[in-house]
Amino acid sequence: MRVKAGLEANFLIPNDKLDVKYHSVMLRGSETLGNIIEAFLSGHFSAYQVVATNIKGFWRGSFDGIYTQFKVAFVGKDRLNDLEGFLEAVAIAIGHECIYLKTGEDVWFVYPEEEKQYQL
Numbered sequence: 001m002r003v004k005a006g007l008e009a010n011f012l013i014p015n016d017k018l019d020v021k022y023h024s025v026m027l028r029g030s031e032t033l034g035n036i037i038e039a040f041l042s043g044h045f046s047a048y049q050v051v052a053t054n055i056k057g058f059w060r061g062s063f064d065g066i067y068t069q070f071k072v073a074f075v076g077k078d079r080l081n082d083l084e085g086f087l088e089a090v091a092i093a094i095g096h097e098c099i100y101l102k103t104g105e106d107v108w109f110v111y112p113e114e115e116k117q118y119q120l
Helices: 032-046 079-096
Strands: 007-014 021-024 031-033 047-059 064-075 099-103 106-110
Touching: 007 047, 007 079, 021 032, 031 032, 032 047, 032 064, 032 079, 064 079, 079 099, 079 106
Parallel strands: none
Antiparallel strands: 007 064, 007 099, 021 031, 047 064, 099 106
16 A cells, blocks of 8 residues: 655755754754754654765855755645745754755755744
């Protein structure tokens, strides 16, 4: 028997940011970014994977580090809005201009909106 898990999105986070502690409203205190991401994904989506990679990231021609890939399954494209909002908050927390997000065949740069307030 097969059960469709839905659509897949994946995003990349620099390895050197995952063990840094940030204040998390969601987890009510200081926690590593890796734990914050996993708590968000497990609380909002059916399934997710964390893939250790040797993906080298480059931003505007400069080496940006080695990345971990997060893959998430979700049903309904409206669920993507939750993920995008969270990734906008992550971008601000780690000091990145945007986060790389791939959904199906589409690739996006998720930028925080200037007028919004974000919390992890």
